[in-house]
Amino acid sequence: MAALVPFPQSGLSATYSPWSNTLLVKAQGEVPGYLAGAFIKREDWVGGLRFSLRAFPLIFPENFPPPGPKKIDATLKVQIHLPLSWLNSKTVLFETAGAEYNVNIEYLLEGVGPVDSPKKSPSSNDEAGGQDHGGRIIGSVLTPIKVLLGAGGSYRISARVPIPESAALAPLPSVKISFNSEFIKLVDSSHVGDSIVWDVAWEKLPTGEGQNPQSVDVTTSIPHTEFGGLTNWTRIIQPYTVEFIVYEQK
Structure with a gap:
């Protein structure tokens, strides 16, 4: 060991x-x-x-x-x-x-990097309405999942949608996918039971230097409303490392 x-x-x-x-x-x-x-x-x-x-x-x-x-x-x-x-x-x-x-x-690039210490960022509902619930963000980035994807293929990513809180004024949880649209495109998306499903494929093959692999992130934001209306958030990112491969012809 x-x-x-x-x-x-x-x-x-x-x-x-x-x-x-x-x-x-x-x-x-x-x-x-x-x-x-x-x-x-x-x-x-x-x-x-x-x-x-x-x-x-x-x-x-x-x-x-x-x-x-x-x-x-x-x-x-x-x-x-x-x-x-x-x-x-x-x-x-x-x-x-x-x-x-x-x-x-x-x-490695000047001007790219954190300006201050990590701070509370707005929730998904706050981003739309400009509101601030006065809570805090607790975040985690999980170990990346490696995906091998050839030209013309697609890959299905699924994530469970958290159950909303019962409180009337509680903000809703959210699940979002993000990627570099220059190289990756969304082919289809749907709800299956309590999960959301995305099918992704190559928009442009990442054959240039430093372009392969590409990253796809699924971000789940879960609110926790306390007494008095204060909302804390748990935010979890599940990264996917999508690598372009060429299959050998037999």
Whole structure:
């Protein structure tokens, strides 16, 4: 079983490319020689992006001389749209065997990045009516689902629509899909039971540098109305990493 690795903060980095909507997390440096296969794992965490550095301990014969440190260069690419107003888009939390570190996110394009700390953003109903319920946003980005999609094909995405609250003045929950319309198009959408279904396909094949894969996000916003009318929101993004592939002819 993979264990947490002791590692200094100086060897950790996170950079975001707005062209490919990719967060690149790296761990470069030395780890103890008794560890092998070091890798970065994304951890589920509400309110931000959390990662850990892990490796597999090696078992040596008794009286075997301890091996010296070994260099690693571990990377992890995460498809995500940043910054998000309700998610910590300035730093990622990185867990190691010795400590947890806040690592700053470097945005590769000047002018793209969070202006202030994450703050309360309007609800889906607020966006339409300009109202503010005075609540707060609790957000989470789930682990991306990888999709392989060829030219001429389509892929079906489904999401459950949350049940509305019974209070008369409670705002309604919402489920929305978003993508880069230059490359991806919506072929069809429908309601099936308590779920909404979208069929997506390629509008333009992403064959240029940095265009493949593309990202599709499904955002679910759930209101929680408290006594006195104050509304807090849970907002969850399920990303889909859609990669263009060419099938071999037989």
